Amino acid sequence: MQDTYVSIHLQRIHPLPLYQQLYQQLKEAIQSGRLASGSKMCPIRRLAEHLGVNTVTVVQAYRALERDGLVSSQVGRGTFVCAPTEITGASSWPDSTVQRMEIQADSWQVPVSPQAINFATLTPAAELFPVDDFQSIINQVLDRDRGQAFGYQESQGYYPLRCSVAEYLAQRGIICDAESIQVISGAQQGIDIIARSLLSGGDRVMTESPTYTGALASFRALGAHVIAVPLQSDGIDIDALKHRLKLHQPKLLYVMTNYQNPTGICYSVAKQQALLEICRQEGVVLIEDDSFTELAYDGSERRAIKEWDEDNRVIYIKSFSKILMPGLRLAFMLAPQHLQLRLMAAKHIADISTSGLLQRAFDLYLRQRLWKGHLEYMQKCYRDRYQQTIRAMQISFPPQADFSAPGGGLCIWVKGHPELSTDRLYQSCLANGVVIAPGSHFFPDKRDSNFFRLSFAALSEDTISQGIPIIARQLQLLDNSSPKTRRRFSPLL
């Protein structure tokens, strides 16, 4: 069998993750016949070194090809291009494919076996959704509004829902009127609409480091440069922020102030106020993403920067996905008056309006006070899962793995020993049926990392008890092999 050469070009600044770029190019090479059937694919490590990417990138690309029936792997021999007769058309994909390609709540996409214990996703398990209540609500809306429920809504959002949301916010100490609320199809759309309204290619935008991957994807797709500012235990590093604001003059600053994704960090009130004051002085638009605040498990009352924002400078985004149901695709934002029309125009261009039926249903759900009961239920479920996770980690994790208990939210952020590659940890956990989110995905400015994120949102307490020791074991194995690791990897942290 002769060697085959295929030219691969990967771009780090690109809307698609590296593994999808690689997958796409290899797929084309196979389908065009440039990679002949029967040929052996380049060994994973060799290809990774050649391309200057992590092995996990190549593994993901090969897995995607295997899923398409384009390659098959043989234990101990390697991965081979399938003969054309072996290539399975999409129409005959097994049903499990659908589940395997489900998208993660935080834009971190990876094909995952439905049997795997998934600590990577932030999507609550389906059995927690208030299906019966919501079914009843939808029927009430349809009985009440009939065909009106299916017409176009105004782009700003269904007016009674905006009133309900304003009332909800007032209970949180955020005073606004329905006119300043923009309904959006999820927090991701909110970030994207803001970015499109305010950024042009080459503009600078500032984020916490690490941060939410969906925000990074949106900013980068617009050709913006992302400037990273480190997080401290009580919020963004104010000195670093001041320095970089002066140096880079970004147009936007994106932060998540409570139970931040991925670190679980909460801002102190002092830091919230300091941050607001700096943004005011420097004239930078602050986006506050407030999707986890209600998920406090220790009874603490968390504040939002928006509460101090008397002259209305902060764009505040609130999603209900983590508490109600992500599949509704419903969230809202509150924006300074001078930006409202611009944001509404961007919303209109993006999708005209959010589904009227779902807006009406969510409005009635809020009006019937079902939200509060469900929130308490979710707080209890998540608290149990959170406590179980922390307990299991305290028992089984090796001492080199450092983490603190955030007291709320859905993320636990773990720091391994300085030379740990969590891309490699991800891979070895995956081989043992457990999925984690390696830190490299969350840093705007790093390629590998010794951090990783665990979430318990989708897992029962039993599954958590099974899964955490598996991660602990892989951490130990990688710790023991660290001299070898040191020779092969050059950690970037």
Place this chain on the structure above:
Amino acid sequence: MQDTYVSIHLQRIHPLPLYQQLYQQLKEAIQSGRLASGSKMCPIRRLAEHLGVNTVTVVQAYRALERDGLVSSQVGRGTFVCAPTEITGASSWPDSTVQRMEIQADSWQVPVSPQAINFATLTPAAELFPVDDFQSIINQVLDRDRGQAFGYQESQGYYPLRCSVAEYLAQRGIICDAESIQVISGAQQGIDIIARSLLSGGDRVMTESPTYTGALASFRALGAHVIAVPLQSDGIDIDALKHRLKLHQPKLLYVMTNYQNPTGICYSVAKQQALLEICRQEGVVLIEDDSFTELAYDGSERRAIKEWDEDNRVIYIKSFSKILMPGLRLAFMLAPQHLQLRLMAAKHIADISTSGLLQRAFDLYLRQRLWKGHLEYMQKCYRDRYQQTIRAMQISFPPQADFSAPGGGLCIWVKGHPELSTDRLYQSCLANGVVIAPGSHFFPDKRDSNFFRLSFAALSEDTISQGIPIIARQLQLLDNSSPKTRRRFSPLL
């Protein structure tokens, strides 16, 4: 009372329509006190001349201010800034406001009284939606899928729905597999995602002239230059297209091949094939928007360019809004393989995924063959309304108003005498309780126009019979006053 001067800056290339820019700037001037309470607003015609805009732009801005309670108009005296005590907060807006600000299906936004006879909207009347069937379907989905119906869907779309759509397309003569289908939240999102994936600022994009306003808004928001190509009665002007393709080398060409919005024109098969061949030769990506094809009232079978697209170069967009329900926000597109991953990434950045519940419901609606029955019902309703409209127009319209019966779709395109300003016709119809869509909105390259669009989608046959003679009367009045008109307006067509 002294004169007040306020500086106004309007930009023609801007995501917001001119009237909204004007509205926003005047609103700020009033709220900041620069326009003092009690002051008289500049007369409409004078302000329009001063700003170089149509009077309708100023009228719309003043109406929006009046709706906000910021100004009030007094018959024969003019428009005045209200005293602060008169200013009504948004929270006390009357309920009718909600209806008045409903967004038109074709992005053409204007505040409309709910009592007005609306020939401008393409949104079917709410009583035509199959509410009972759909309610039953939603309940079946929730009983079957429970919480799964509310989880995230994969960005490409719910797999069984993609299979159903592929089957639906096969009946239309378009052969594809589920893998090539991307579910989107409405045709507008499809156009926007394509534009974002393929265009950068300064790129050129080509459209029919006139064309769908939402596509223009999307292309312009990205900073693309729109090149207009005239339409003929059997489709785009091929000679002009060839010439302009060579001259401008656009990246994209956007067309609507059957019952085009706003003209109602259908492409001949010969022109469909010629257009495809030209795009193939010149390497330009063709977007075919196919939202009206099923709405043939004369039994004719319309073809799509996508049917001839054997090497899969056309991006085909199909919405169900005009036949099922616009408020679902559900459509799909079919794209060349090399673009699929890029489009999916753009979809993911835009809103992660389309509502899983609505995707599952529409899938079941297709699988239970409810679609076909509803389509036949809608064809019948629309045919009756269409025939009533054409009949009434034939009876009452003056001979200078020229139109042809498109035989399908939802748009009737009318050409007035060469010196008619349809912006002015819009205004005089509005004053008489009837709304039309003036042609200026649909031309990428013209400011006023002697064309206008009528649609019967939202109107009963009785209402059509009442409304058409009112438009006819205004046409006659403007015809009679044309010498005066000639002095005041310089038509651009």
